[in-house]
Amino acid sequence: MANQQQKPQKELTGKHVLMWVLGFFGVMFIANGFFVYYANISWPGVEVESSYKEGQIYDQKLAEAKEQQLRAWHIDAQLKRSAGDVLLVIEAKDKLGNALNGLLIKAEVGRPITEAQDHKLDLTEKGDGIYMTSLGSLDSGRWRVKLEAFEKDVLKFKSVGQTTLE
Template identity: 35%
Template sequence: METEIPASGRPLTGRRVAVYLLAFFGVVMGVNAFMMTLAIETLPGTVVDSAYRASLAYNHEIAAAQAQATRAWTVAAHVERSSDSRASVRVEARDAKDVPVSGLTVTAWLARPTDRRERPVEIAERGIGVYRGEAADVSSGQWDLVIEAARGGDRVYLSRNRVVLP
């Protein structure tokens, strides 16, 4: 009885099959290790450090939102992006009687919807009830504009708005 020899001229042995299996699984594990490394290095972080502490602050956030609603302020924001990747933000605040709201400490930041890293916007009052600021290194695309206003250390206004910058 004769043993058939494959077209390559070498017989398929147990050692050859073992080498093929080890090479296959070595490539699979190498690619997995590479992809895990990329995923871990590009992970921007967690949304909250402690879900327990965030849940304790939830009732405070509900009360702050209700107080904000009773004030019935109108806050208009406008964002423009220049060709040098700078974004200018203009915020105008008016109370329920349409009177400009002055004397607020306004902070704002731009954040990608899929990323927690933020671009701070340095805001200053430039007129009665008009606040302006700029942020550097803002690329085109979708952003969340978060505006926070405080008076006397207490937050009196908070909003998060999706904007698309060209």
């Protein structure tokens, strides 16, 4: 037992600690850089061009929303497939259930989290409160639909919602 060789113990030096700390923080910086890069390229983060200008017309927007609520229009939007094409179909009714005709309806259809696939559209009136337009081909999934309905060049209805395309 006396001849048994002892293994030399490895000593923890300042260089070893420094290397471990630099390695740890290096991995953290690389991971954070990866997340920041992909966050910046995936969504622009802009909801409004100028928050200041939006704040200046805030009271006006509240009044418009109250008028829209009192008007109680019901405008339903659906995405439907038809012969390899996707149609945006809008059904517009007043608070009594009567068809709303003679409107100019503008729509923006896109994915909820990106603006890369946005389509800006003007809908064509088909009669009986039905408005329609073609979007070409779209992938299945959830889509955001922004609508604006004008009557005699005056904005009467505005909404943002989501629908699913099968």
